[in-house]
Amino acid sequence: MLKRTFTRMFPDPFAGMADEHRREFIRQTAFINFTRARVFSAILGALQLPLILVDHQNKAKGLWASTPGYRSLYVLHLVIGAAFLLYSFSAYAIRPRQPADIALRHRVMVILFAALGLFLSVAVSVNDQLIHGQITVYLIAAFWMAAGLSLDAVTSFLLYGAVTALLMAGLQLYQQDAAVLLGHAINGPLLSLLAWLLSGSLYRAREREFVQGTIIQQQRLQVKELELRQLMLEREKLHEAVEQSTRSLQESEAKFRTLAETSTAAIIIRRGGKILYANPAAETVTGYPVREILGREFPVLVHPEHRSMVQDWERLAMSGGAPSASCEFKVLRRSFDDRWVMMTAGRIEFEGGPSIIVMLYDINDRKKLEGRLRFARGSDERAVEAASLK
Secondary structure, eight states: OHHHHHHHHSOOTTTTSOHHHHHHHHHHHHHHHHHHHHHHHHHHHHHHHHHHHHHHHHHHTTHHHHOHHHHHHHHHHHHHHHHHHHHHHHHHHTOOSSGGGOOHHHHHHHHHHHHHHHHHHHHHHHHHTTTTOOOHHHHHHHHHHHHHSOOOHHHHHHHHHHHHHHHHHHHHHHOOOHHHHHHHHHHHHHHHHHHHHHHHHHHHHHHHHHHHHHHHHHHHHHHHHHHHHHHHHHHHHHHHHHHHHHHHHHHHHHHHHHHHHHOSSEEEEEETTEEEEEOHHHHHHHSSOHHHHTTSBGGGGBOGGGHHHHHHHHHHHHTTOOSSSOEEEEEEOTTSOEEEEEEEEEEEEETTEEEEEEEEEEOHHHHHHHHHHHHHHHHHHHHHHHHHHO
């Protein structure tokens, strides 16, 4: 019933979320609370030293004898200093390294620190009724605990309820002025309620901040997952396209090889200067076995007296500025004899890279015939010239 009432007052930000998120929030909050409690306890323990020195000055002034509250205040300062220093050493001994290390003992230590601070502040405020009649120490402690520790509404309600009841009981015993007692009876519970409301509001605000951060993180993960899926899909499409292109290229190369193997023209494919492919007809034209042609520099196959001319023509042909579609030259065969060929050249994609394809047509017989014709024509011209002289 009490929990449902608090839930209506402080709506649960974790509604509809997985329980693991709530557990993670509790671990993180307990880790922060434990760290703060350890630091606060060391500070509060050390602060008692100057207060004890003031107590001794009050003793020297004779206030211990004239006002009984000063003597008991000194005892309270000793107890508070010892209690908080002991708590600080104990907390340091079991300190967690990270939120995942939080255990039940750490949560208990946090509640123990809050209870210790509030109950000791009540003791000081009750004792102050014998000195100046104020409850300032309790009010400072109540709001300090509300702002410094993130406690859930139920835990903080039980703590503030218990210390408020103890405060009212102590005031009834030690405050003799009815008007002052009435003022404390109104202000004490009211300010305790305000401190509890502040504690609950800050706790809920931290919950909402955690939930919003978790939602943002989940959205980022979802976006990253969608981006990853899209990237994988695009990668698969690209892979399929590459495979299809590879298959098409392989099919094209297979068809080319089939045609090239049966061609009577010598077909040579090279990249840079190195020969990558030569068909069987190249063996006939050059006199070299195909295995010896592969890996050679193409100019080696050209007769030395024609190499410069062939290189110039090929360079112009590749740039589209050649004066003719073909080039005639002599190849230097393996047997060191020469043979006339006609060459055409072009660009081609071969084995995954840009290459140059060269086709050599054997025109050696034609060149021999042309030579005989030139010789016969020359003989006829000389005979005619000799006859005319007679």
